[in-house]
Amino acid sequence: MDWPRAIKGFKTYLKLERSLAANSIEAYTRDLEKLYQYAESLPAQPTPIKFTLTDLRNFITWVNELGMIPSTQSRILSGIKAFYKYLLMEDLISADPSELLETPKITRKLPDTLSIHEINKMIAAIDLSKPEGGRNKAMLEVMYGCGLRVSELTELRLSNLYLDPEIEFIKVTGKGSKERLVPIGGEAIKALMIWIEQIRVHVPIQKGEEDLVFLNRRGKRLSRVYVFMLIKQLAEITGIKKSISPHTFRHSFATHLVEGGADLRAVQEMLGHESITTTEIYTHLDREYLKSTIIEFHPRN
Known part of the structure; x- marks a missing residue:
């Protein structure tokens, strides 16, 4: 089996068998194409089924020499492991x-x-x-109040808002098209209702975008780049010197919950993390917060 056929089959497997989102499939494919590029640079130009453990270790060394950071190397390695698991399932390799x-x-x-x-x-x-x-205020209130990823914010739909006083949840579509329910608080609801009932009604909405909560002035969905630029602009206006992005609001949401004593499992559910290990980073943040508090306020310091 040659590389183009193997990559095409792998993409189909990721889409149909693993139900991954388009962005995830694209990332896996991009990483696998690096392995293809490396194979083409070797004298023997091995096909996917001819690659050995030694070849793969040499590939990781090659990636490292390109200057890629450990987290990028780890992601590439994850894609390669998924690829060879696919080849094994298809009986194209025996080991x-x-x-x-x-x-x-x-x-x-x-x-x-x-x-x-x-x-x-x-x-x-x-x-x-x-x-x-009014729209921008509602976006920031929802992003911080619900701990959303920027893509979850821009894809939020009117039909997934449950804002009645006895419910107060929103349904979010996260990574891998997985849905979750997230509680939404009073300030976010108030800002959302002002945007939806007083401002959004005057926007000329484009066909196919009717159910999206946040729209630009032409009635089309907002881009993730717009949200990023908005946050950079507000940080500049307020004199905040930290390196921040839309994701900072999600980090802040989780950190403030953990600092307030929230259960880590509950935070995991609200963030939509598949593994509790990902959420545990916020316990480290909490320890830093506790340490700085003790140093600042303890009478012996």
Whole structure:
């Protein structure tokens, strides 16, 4: 089996068997094409089924020499392992050469977070005299209030809002098209209702976009780039020097919950993390918070 056929079959497997989202399939394919590129550079130009453990280890060394950071190497390795699992399932190989490949050690950098005061400052900096002001305020309130990824925010739908006082949940479609219910608080609901009932009704909505909550002035869905630029602009206006992005609001949401004593399993559910290990980074953030608090306020310090 040659590389193009193998990659095409793998993409079909990811879509039909594993039901992965288009972005995830694209990322897996991109990483696998790096292995194809490496194979083409070898004198023997081995096909996928001829690759050995030694070849794969040499490939990881090659990737490392290109200057890729450990987290990127780890992601590439994950894609390769998935690819060889697929070949094994299809009986195209009798043994998985990637089975003994070691994952590069990753030092997890704690992400920047915003304090509640900084979030309030950024929201207060939005110019509500402009039509997009009400929308932007609603976006930031929902992003922080519900801990959403930027793609979950831009894809949020009116039909997935349950804002009655006895319910107050939103349904979110996350990674891998997995749905989850997330509680939504009073400030976010208030900002959402102002946008939907007082401003959005005057937007000329494009066909096919009728159910999307957040739209631009032409009635089309907002891009993730717009949300990123908005947050950068608000950080500049308020003088916040931290390295922040839309994801910072999600980190801040989780950090503030953990600092407030929220159960880690509940935080995992709200964030839509498949593994509790991913959520556990916020316990490290919490420990840093506790340490700084003790140093600042303990009488012997």
